[in-house]
Amino acid sequence: MADQADILSAEEVARHLGRLRQAELIRFAALAETWARGLARRDAADLLNEALTRILSGQRPWPAEVPLAAFLSQVMRSIASQWRAEDLREPLASDAGLPEPVQAAAAVDIEMADLADKIRSVLSGDAVALGVFEHILLQSGRGEICAELGLDATGYDTARRRMIRTLQRQLIPGWTS
Numbered sequence: 001m002a003d004q005a006d007i008l009s010a011e012e013v014a015r016h017l018g019r020l021r022q023a024e025l026i027r028f029a030a031l032a033e034t035w036a037r038g039l040a041r042r043d044a045a046d047l048l049n050e051a052l053t054r055i056l057s058g059q060r061p062w063p064a065e066v067p068l069a070a071f072l073s074q075v076m077r078s079i080a081s082q083w084r085a086e087d088l089r090e091p092l093a094s095d096a097g098l099p100e101p102v103q104a105a106a107a108v109d110i111e112m113a114d115l116a117d118k119i120r121s122v123l124s125g126d127a128v129a130l131g132v133f134e135h136i137l138l139q140s141g142r143g144e145i146c147a148e149l150g151l152d153a154t155g156y157d158t159a160r161r162r163m164i165r166t167l168q169r170q171l172i173p174g175w176t177s
Contacts, residue, residue: 042083084109132149
């Protein structure tokens, strides 16, 4: 568990969230749309609101060294995963008539979320490569990634190649490029 000095206080969290620009809010809403795909009973607005509520209440402590975009993404991923599990455990009577393609799409979304979690686990020892991966998920541009992670073009290319090699080595044994 992180030391209390490594966790932002409620006041610091509120100050960070209060300074968000409209463009960042739109980006977070789009990210919520991504994580909310396949949720049967809730939508992206519910997901974003729940994530912000948990962060502001202190239920999800924000480590000081983690950028807001990455932290909020992880909180939303976690909540969406929790909601998907709840939906699978207790199906509603009204959901019994869902067409097969809707059920298949939900299964694909769950598999994609699980794959993203596995990739994060593999990259957990390399903060820069993990940061590049998180920004790729957010569909950030190369320039934005470099600016947010403090990388130059060479550093970005190096981290991206290192990320790809690590994923190939860990997730596809015997892979040669």
